Amino acid sequence: MHPYQDPTRPVAERVEDLLSRMTLEEKAGQLFHSMLMMNPDGTPVTETDGSMLPFTTPELIEGRGLTHFNLLGTHGAREMALWHNAIQEMAAATRLGIPVSLSTDPRHAFTDNIGASFNSGAFSAWPEALGLAAVRDPELVFRFADTVRREYLSVGFRTALHPQIDLATEPRWSRQSGTFGSDAALTGELVRAYVLxxxxxxxxxxxxxxxxxxxxxxxxxxxxxxxxxxxGKEQVYPGGLRDLHLEPFKAAIAAGCSQMMPYYGQPVGTDWEEVGFGFNRGVIQGLLREELGFTGIVCTDWGLLNDSEIFGEPHGARAWGVEHLSVAERAAKALDAGADQFGGEECPEVIVELVRSGRVAESRVDASVRRLLHEKFVLGLFDERRYVDPDEAAETVGRADFAALGAAAQRRSLTVLTAGPLPVGNRPKLYVENVDPVTAAAYGEVVATPAEADLAVLRLRTPYEERPNKFESFFHSGSLAFPEPELTRILALLDTTPTLVCVNLERPAVLPEIAEHAAALIADYGASDEALLDVAFGRAKPEGRLPFELPRSMAAVEASRPDVPNDTADPVFPYGHGLEL
Incomplete structure (x- = not known):
């Protein structure tokens, strides 16, 4: 037994022993946090046509020495556990047997975006982070994160590529559903609970x-x-509130978060270098490391170095501000900036060449590898936590008590914007759109036309603009207003039959006409039909308050300042609005 294999020795000693035994190539492999897919039966992918991922699992683990991976796709719990153990066995058979660290994007809500999150599938289903923010209860966020922890551990996920604690200050931005809304103080409270x-x-x-x-x-x-x-590469601060956006990160560091991901954005019009944050020494080394005192792992966002193909379409590297540099020069700049690891990349040969050419010192690589190995040891991956029990995974993921907690959180998060006839009594005749009629039949008599109904129930999603690029189509951007002829059709229904409208707010919808004509208006952030109808019929108590304001017009959105929270003129509903039933 080598010292690094001895669980009785101090972690720091084990790290130094292992580091001393590693070749440059093995060290370089640690600096990449790539993506893997799995077969439906829980076996590793050993063949690929390159349309989604360029390398097979054995090529990455055995051939390139990578040991950090992000799993793509939604799968069964037992199968994920079997797959996890299979790739750990593959890693154990390598020269030094360094275990795999497996990560995931969020998996506990309703959004499905291959670039950001997956729907809950086998896991317990909760509202999006916006919905947790709408409840404003740190204890709920702690229970959520603890449930995530238990379900993740059972299948082998050891790194959560979340929480996302950006402030939702630009109403059109596509990533708001994963945030805690527009308030920095609330986000700071909730991220503390999340990290713990x-x-x-x-x-x-x-x-x-x-x-x-x-x-x-x-x-x-x-x-x-x-x-x-x-x-979309430019990040701007016309309101001068750059420091406000740092407040949640200070709270996360104080809570002990172990890793940090810089964003893709390229700051414009500031005293920072106008390069993407993953390449930005003033931001990573100067601000994050030196000023804020963060000592953990810094992993770049995905795909900063190499051009790639997604869904068969070409996508350039997100090398904003350094597009002119070679792949090796980009890697060197990110390392010089203070990054430890490259997300979504798998080119360790670039690091090897940078060291051998003298452009990057091996001691600089060692500093990052030391951090990465330290976390593997602390998490128990070299010892008792290397493998998981597939039977336990099947029993744990989606467990009844976890599912019940998520279902209750969905109901609590619903935000009543206008109440009208709520709560509904008796068993009315119901006309439903975008609601499961079988589910609705438990609450009333479902009828075929609005004219027959006592009450219509209509579920809508925040509008967005279709984009021609398939990958970009997952990122809902552009106008927040309901377009014609859809708006006219919606208003015709609202004027025909008293209608409860429920709008899913992944972004702040522009809905003044709908608010005026609806009999009642509810916002959701990921909730089942049962959750909505339980609230509408008085069987559950909604507690949600808007985590951002709802603008009156797109003109107001366009005139607002992207870094300033709740900055649109005369919003239909202000931040924090929500009625009790």
Whole structure:
């Protein structure tokens, strides 16, 4: 037994022993946090056509020495556990047997975006983070994060690529559903509870490491466009509130978050260098490391170095401000900025060449590898936590008490904007759209036309503009107003039959006409039909308050300042609005 394999030795000693035994190539492999897919039966992917991922699992683990992976797709719990154990066995058979660290985007809500999150599938279903913010209860957020921790541990996820604690200050920005809304103080309270729920008081074998994102706050995107794409790369601060966006990250650091992800955005018009945050030494080394005192792992957002294909369509590297640099020069700049790891990349040969050419010192690589190995040891991955029990995973994921907690949170998060006839009594004749009629039949007699109904129930989603690029179509951007002829059709229904409208707020919808004509208006942030109808019929108590304001017009949105919370003129509903029933 080598010292690094001895669980009785101090972690620091084990790290130094292992580091001393690693080749440069093995060290370089640690600096990449790539993506994997799995077969439906829980076996690793050993063949690929390159349309989604360029390498097979054995090529990455055995051939390139990678040991950090983000799992794509929604799968069964037992199958995920079997797959996790299979790739751990693959890693154990390598020269040094360094275990795999498995991460995931959020998996406990209703959004499904391959670039940001997955729907709950087998896991317990909760409202999006916006819905947790609407309840304003740190204890609820702690219970949520603790449930996530237990379900993740059972299948082998040891790093959560969340929480996302950007402030939702630009109403058009597509990533707001994963945030805690527009208030910095509330976000700080909730992120403390979130980190403690995932990690505990300190990181250990029963923890899931929290990779907090997107430093230094991704909300102030110019025109609300997403910086996954070149037309959305600029981040601006016309209101001068750059420091406000840092407040939640200070709270996360104080709570002990173990990892941090800088955003794609390129700051414009500030004293920071106008390069993406993952390349920005003033932001990572200067602000995050030196000023704020963060000592954990810094992992870049995905795909900063190499051009790629997604769904068969070409996508350039998100190398904003350094597009002119080579892949090696970009990697060197990110390392110089203070990044430890490259998300969504798998090119360790680039690091090897940078060291051998003298452009990057091996001691600089060692500093990052030391942090990465330290976390693996602390999480117990070299010891008792290397493998998971598939039977226990099947029993734990989606467990009845976890599901009940999530269902209760859905009901609490619903936000009553106008109450009208709520709560509904008796068993009315119901006309429903975008609601399961079988579910609705438990609350009233479902009829075929609005004219027959005593009450209509209509579920809507916040509007967005279709984009031609398939990957970008997952990121709902652009106008927040209901377009014609959809708005006319909706208003015709509202004027025909008293209608309860429920709008899913993944972004702040512009809905003044709907608010005026609806008999009652409710906002949801991810909730089942049962949750909505339980609230409407007085069987559950809604507690939600708007986590951002709802603008009156797109003109008001366009005139607002992207870095300033709740900055639109004369909103239909202000921040914090919500009625009791």
């Amino acid at each position: 729920g995932l990690q505990g008081e300190e990181l250990g074998p029963d923890s899931v490491a929290a990779m907090v994102k997107h430093f230094p706050g991704g909300g102030p995107q110019k025109d609300g466009e997403d910086p996954h794409f070149a037309h």
